Amino acid sequence: MAHHSVAVGQGADLQGFRNAARLLVARAVAPHDVTWIRNDQPSLLGTTLAGDAPPLMLRRSVTELIDSVICHRDPERHALLYTLIWRLQHHECALLEIASDPLTHRLEQMRKSVRRDIHKMHAFLRFRRTPVPEEHFVAWFEPEHYILDAVAPFFIDRFRGMIWSIITPMGSLHWDREHLVCGLPGRRSDAPPDDAFEAGWRGYYESVFNPARANPEAMRLHMPKKYWRNMPETEAIPDLLRSATARVDTMLRDSGSS
Numbered sequence: 001m002a003h004h005s006v007a008v009g010q011g012a013d014l015q016g017f018r019n020a021a022r023l024l025v026a027r028a029v030a031p032h033d034v035t036w037i038r039n040d041q042p043s044l045l046g047t048t049l050a051g052d053a054p055p056l057m058l059r060r061s062v063t064e065l066i067d068s069v070i071c072h073r074d075p076e077r078h079a080l081l082y083t084l085i086w087r088l089q090h091h092e093c094a095l096l097e098i099a100s101d102p103l104t105h106r107l108e109q110m111r112k113s114v115r116r117d118i119h120k121m122h123a124f125l126r127f128r129r130t131p132v133p134e135e136h137f138v139a140w141f142e143p144e145h146y147i148l149d150a151v152a153p154f155f156i157d158r159f160r161g162m163i164w165s166i167i168t169p170m171g172s173l174h175w176d177r178e179h180l181v182c183g184l185p186g187r188r189s190d191a192p193p194d195d196a197f198e199a200g201w202r203g204y205y206e207s208v209f210n211p212a213r214a215n216p217e218a219m220r221l222h223m224p225k226k227y228w229r230n231m232p233e234t235e236a237i238p239d240l241l242r243s244a245t246a247r248v249d250t251m252l253r254d255s256g257s258s
Contacts, residue, residue, distance in 0.1 A: 012146040026053035140191035
């Protein structure tokens with residue numbers, strides 16, 4: 001069997017992977033006969049695939065796993081996912097139900113990592129307002145994985161009436177109230193440093209902060225420090241934590257005197 005070099009796009013190139021997997025399965029190419037490369041890298045091994053092939057018949061649980069894991073930054077993700085497809089096509093239909101299988105375990109850990117990254121972006125991204133040439137909201141975020149396509153519907157649904165841009169080191173999203181455009185990567189300096197909108201975030205956070213529930217360990221677990229510099233409300237956290245004990249004492253005194 002000839003060895004094949006398969007080119008896929010950088011990032012979460014789901015369609016590119018699907019097309020390649022169909023061709024590989026149709027030609028009965030085993031995983032060990034495939035080298036996965038980015039389409040901007042030179043191909044030095046074997047032949048490059050081309051042509052058409054029928055869709056793969058995969059269970060929904062499998063396609064959902066593929067949709068998630070393809071966003072992971074692990075350069076082996078394509079090889080791992082094709083190995084999964086190959087084994088499912090070769091009489092291991094219950095593979096995903098075997099948690100102890102090394103491949104199943106690794107893919108599940110990758111899926112969980114991508115899900116966490118999506119959750120962090122939903123929760124910790126903050127827009128800053130720029131008035132020129134018209135009101136435009138810009139956010140800087142540093143995701144762990146290639147999740148821009150995955151998070152786009154969330155931000156469109158919640159900020160449909162705004163003009164906004166999300167800039168990351170991996171790419172950018174730009175919404176004009178009607179159309180979404182995917183753009184090039186950017187830098188932190190491409191986002192405004194601060195604005196009045198940001199001061200509002202901080203004021204709101206301070207107003208809802210409950211000193212009786214202040215738990216620095218839990219806070220760092222759910223809101224890792226790497227995100228703090230992009231979140232205006234976190235500037236208030238050190239002072240709020242320092243004053244938490246005194247505020248609790250005041251609350252207790254006030255409740256006892258009522």
